[in-house]
Amino acid sequence: MNGRRAWRENWPDLALGGGLAVTLAVNSLVLAEKPADLLDYLLMAAGAGVLVVGRRVPAVALVVSTAAMVAYSLRSDPGVSAMVPVLVAIFLAVRAGTFVLSSVAGLLFLSASFAVELLGVADGRPARQITERLGLAMGWFVAAIVAGVVSRHRQAYLEQVEQRAVEAERTREEAALRRAGEERLRIARELHDSLTHNISIIKLQAGVAVHLHRKRGEEVPEALLAIQEASTEAMRELRATLDVLRRPEDEAPPNGLHRLGELAERFRSAGLATTLSVRGPRRPLPEPVEQAAYRIVQESLTNVTRHAGGAPATVLLTYEADRLVVQVDDAGTAEPDPSAVPGVGLIGMRERVTALGGRLTAGPRPGGGFRVRAELPAPAADAPAADAPPAEEALPAVDAPPAGDSAVAVRPGAAATGEERAGAVPVHAAPEGTAAGDREQGGAAR
Secondary structure (H helix, E strand, C coil), X not given: CHHHHHHHHHHHHHHHHHHHHHHHHHHHHHCCCCCCCHHHHHHHHHHHHHHHHCCCCHHHHHHHHHHHHHHHHHHHCCHHHHHHHHHHHHHHHHHCCCHHHHHHHHHHHHHHXXXXXXXXXXXXXXXXXXXXXXXXXXXXXXXXXXXXXXXXXXXXXXXXXXXXXXXXXXXXXHHHHHHHHHXXXXXXXXXXXXXXXXXXXXXXXXXXXXXXXXXXXXXXXXXXXXXXXXXXXXXXXXXXXXXXXXXXXXCCCCCCHHHHHHHHHHHHHCCCCEEEEEECCCCCCCHHHHHHXXXXXXXXXXXXXXXXXXXXXXXXXXXXXXXXXXXXXECCCCCCCCCCCCCHHXXXXXXXXXXXXXXXXXXXXXXXXXXXXXXXXXXXXXXXXXXXXXXXXXCCCCCCCCCCCCCCCCCCCCCCCCCCCCCCCCCCCCCCCCCCCCCCCCCCCC
């Protein structure tokens, strides 16, 4: 591979040096007044062959080519053909910035040519012809120097244009990052000004109500304690979200598999019988996978609370060789309803799973109830992750809804409104590597 690449890069230099050497040899055989000997051919080969390295070491090529061609001209008087390798060497040297050495080499060769022409005058060559040949040689040398200067300036211009393009691209990226940061700060301010105020009021009122019940010696209702705890957790998560938005670099929120135990306990305290189980050897997982699994469980349990009439729920985490399977089942009821429309809950879960290259299915279970199953690609993370919550019990494996089947569900929740209970949308098992379709668990609000 390297040899082929070197050949592609160097073949123009090889062609130039070899072509000039052959041209000089043919010229000495056909047009030269004096036949060339072995030393002349060696000088031709040296003067033309050194141009092979002319682009890499132009100064060396200029010195060798000028010396060889001067010696060849003084020995055999080959005419203007001996000037060509020197002109090429001067062009390459000037383009590389070697002006003084190029001028000296040009003057040296012109001086040698002038000496040879003077010997021609002594041999009876017309003076006018000698003058024309010297003038032509001087013109060619000036043209070579000018061409080298133009080529050098053009090369510098192209490098400057390329540098400006790179700088402009870097500036655009910095501007895009700056605008993204400003937008994150704007969103953080809006969330803080709206949600934080309202949640704080809810938390404050719940705390006051709990305090008054205890002060009067009354039993505090479980619903009131659940509101107080939920508002506290909402404030914590909102602060974490705002902290992420305000950071210059994206960082994953702290929620992960290690906090599933706390999540299940909060739902238990709110009246939802929740069982959490883990199968397979636990291992560290990438933070995006842990965060997505946490949010899927959180949203699924919320849907069970809202639409399954408080039916018991089970959460099963299965660690497989290359994936993490998150499955949330409940023991509620589910009936088909063709009029179901997608809701926000499962759409958000689907987007999370799709972003990770996973697969999501949701729909009624064959034996009753509803199931959300997410399969997340889960290679081992580089850094150790926090311990997962302890398994409470091993649950039997339950098959996912068959591929291609359509299923919709309606949950007869205790206090759900007609809009909330509009029904689930059809669920189709997605092909491997895609998220499942738009299933809604028990209503349009899911």
